[in-house]
Structures are given as C-alpha cells and as structure tokens.
Amino acid sequence: VVQLANEWRRVRRVKMRTVDLPVLNLTGNDYAGAERAYTENLGGLLREGYEKYKHGFYQLFSPTGFLVIASADYVQEISQLPEGTLDFHGATQRRMIGDYNWLQVGDTLLAHTILTDVVRQLGNLLPVLQEEIEYCFQNVLPPCQATWTPGNIQKLAPRLIAIIMGRVFVGPDLNRNKEWVDNVIQFVDDVFAAGWKIKAYSHFARPFAARFLVAETRRVQNQKAMARRLLVPILRDRLASLNEPGAEKHLDLLQWLVVNNAKSPHPKTLENLAELALVAYVGSTHTAATTLTNILLDIAARPNDLEVLRNEISTINLEATGLDLKQSFYINHTSKLDSYMKESQRLNPAFLMTFSRIVRKTFTLSNGLTFPAGTHFIVPASRISLDPEVWENPQEFDGFRFSDLRAKTPENIHKYQFTGTSPQAMHFGYGRNACPGRFFASTTIKVFVAHLLTNYDIKLSTKERPPNDATGSQNSVPQDAEILFRSRQ
C-alpha cells in the first residue's frame, strides 16, 4: 500500500506542472498522445513553439514529465544561477536513465578531468590519434581500392570513434583487446536503448523492469562488472606508482582520473573510477560518431567544397612537419574545416534540444516569471540555429559561413569556432556544464577528416544528401545515405 501510494505520488509529480505556461502538445488529458507527438515529431513541435514563443517560455509534455522550453534570450541569466539552484546531473540522469538509477551518468570528476587534462594534453595526443586513425583505416574500414567502394559510415562510425577516443581513455593495450572494444560499443548502445525502454514503465515498475524485463539494463550490469574486472588492476598499478620517482606518466584518462581522485577530499573507489571510464564512452561515442558522419555526408555531397578543404589541409605537409606545427595547424589554422564542421552541426545537430536543467530552488527571472523547484528547463538549440534573425539564410548550407565571418573583422577571429558556445550556438550546451569533451571531439574529427581527404576520394551514392531523422531530441544520421570511397586519384 505504501509503495502504491508512493507510485501514485510519483506519477502525479511527473504529470504535475510547476508553472502555468501553455503546453503545446497536450490536449485535455491525453498524456499518451502528447508523449507520442514528442517522440515522433519533436522537430515540428519546436518549430511551432519557436514561431509562437521565441522570446518567452512554453511547455512540452515528454516521457520524463513537463519540460519548460526556454528562449535563448534567458539562457545567459539562467546559466548564472548557482549550482544548488540549477541541477545538470539530475536532469541528465532523469532524461537518459529514467530516474531509477541503474547507471550513474553524471559526474564532476569525469567532466573536470576531460576539461582539464585531456584538453591540456591535446598536442601530445595528436600522434596517438593519428596512429589510431591509421589503424582504423587498415582494420575497421573496408580495404580501399582504386574503384569506388561503399563504406557504411553510419554503422562503422561508433566503432571508429570508440577505438580512436578509447585509446585516450584506456591506453594502447586494452584498446586492442577485442572483448573490451566490443563490450564498450555494446554498452553505449544498451544504455541508450535501455533508457527509452525503462521510461515506458511506471516508476513503481522500473526496478522490476530493469532487473527482469529489459535485457539491455541487465547487460549494462554485466558490462560494468567487466569494466571493473579489466580496469581495476590497471588503476591499482597506476595508483601504486603515483609517487614512485620515474614511473611512467601514461597519456590516458585512467591515469588522470587516478591523479585527480587522489587529490580529492572524498576520493572514489577504484571500482567507481572504472565505471567512470566506461561512462566516458557514453558521452562521446554516439555524439562524436553522429557529428563525424554528418560532416562526411556534407563533404561527400559537395565536391567543390571537398577541394577547398583539401587545399587548406595541404597547406602544411602533415606527414613531414613536427608536432608543434601540427598542433598549431589543427588548433589554429583549420578555419575552413572548423567552419564546415560547425555549419554541419548547425543544420544537423546530434540533439534537437540541449541545456537540460532541473530547478532545485525556486527563483524569479528578471521578467518577473517565477520557476518553482522541480521545473525542468531545456533549450531548443536546433531552432535557434535556424533563426533568420541570428543567421543569414539559415536554411542554406554554407560550409564557409563561419570562416568568412571570422575573417570579416579582427574581433571576430576567435568567434564562431566549432567549440565555441553561446546562447545562439548551443549544440555543446552552455555555461558551467557545457560539454567538456568538445575540444577533444573537434581535434579528433579534424585529424580524421585530414587523413581521409589526404588519402581518399569520397562521394555520395545518391544525388542528394538524405535528411536526418529524429526520435525525441536524438537526431540520427540517415540510414539510407551511403558514402563511396576510393584511393585518391
């Protein structure tokens, strides 16, 4: 009876509105219909919402309850609220995992380590990334020939990214262990699939469903056990050699997690660290794979642009130059490629909405609106990217839009970068919890594209680039687009 009462309260909470704002997808009490519209037609709902409430707020009912869709006008103000008022990790947990905690996805130590150590080491990581990319071209992609060969990039991209970035997460030895690589790829797929499936059950039934009904959540528990089995001995060695003079300072996330954890006033167990390393794959694999695939589809669809990008890449003979030059090239002298990546992301972002935050303490905005604790904010990043008041000819793909803008005035030179975030460019989120992996993703994608265009020709198998396809906020690459590859002629 107590459990039933709790469940009743929880269901009420999911359906409870914290604010009196219009709800775009709810007619009467048809919550199931609203959820369906959210899952199948979020793009259409966001378009309508933007036309009606661009400078204000409205709501959508989603599988995780009411979402308050916030205008870009207030992003800056909201992002400055203190951490105790605005909760990013709780919001991620609710939207991805469905409240019942079969996996902990948000963590400050992980985000901090990616933002500080991975970014600081990006220059030193270039040869490592290059090596992994060459390995992937030899072992993951189909053999390249002089004639056009189809390569199913949509399918292969998550494996490519998991291997390339995995080298930086777990080091060279484990990254060649097939059991590990296959399992992490399966793990990421399972986390996303399980998230959707679990949310279909009532809160009351979720622990039972996770244990007995949803195969993916059970597999996730096995994959976590595998991560502990394979990673804890490595982490233990790293910890033991931390203060040994002359001990090797490994260039990987495991090492940096151990170092940062040792400095923490509340250190985590090595088992916790092993799971965090696994969770790094969740944040990076699908997001970076989707972004890379979109960029390749956009380049393959435009042969003239491909030549412009090739010219930029060939301005430095990457094979012959030293690390400093390569580093500076990738980070500072790829404004056309950087622009292309940003334009591709503007029109085909991995998520239709970002900046998901739950209010933990009631607050009032400068416009007088009060948002009680429990309000769940989110921002329609994909619509802001299509706003003609923000971007000229927003529907048009102009790969060099951002490099042209950067070249316009000296003040613009550092603006409009792929990794830049602002209330007008929110595909990596915004503020304190903006994606810490975006610099790593940017460099990895650049090294990949530079290698590809230097050694291969690519084109689309179809005349037009097929459109992407969203389920809820997740905007997936088209499954029917095919890129053809051949060795460069």
Ligand code: HEM
């Ligand atoms: C192009 C690829 C990527 C995209 C589009 C992307 C997108 C995002 C977005 C939208 C957020 C939420 C930010 C917010 O709401 O303010 C986020 C957070 C996060 N991302 Fe990424 N991401 C990418 C690559 C990566 C990579 C490569 C890593 C790991 C190396 C990573 C790790 C994370 C983590 C740990 C968080 C949570 C941050 C926190 O706890 O404060 N992401 N990402």
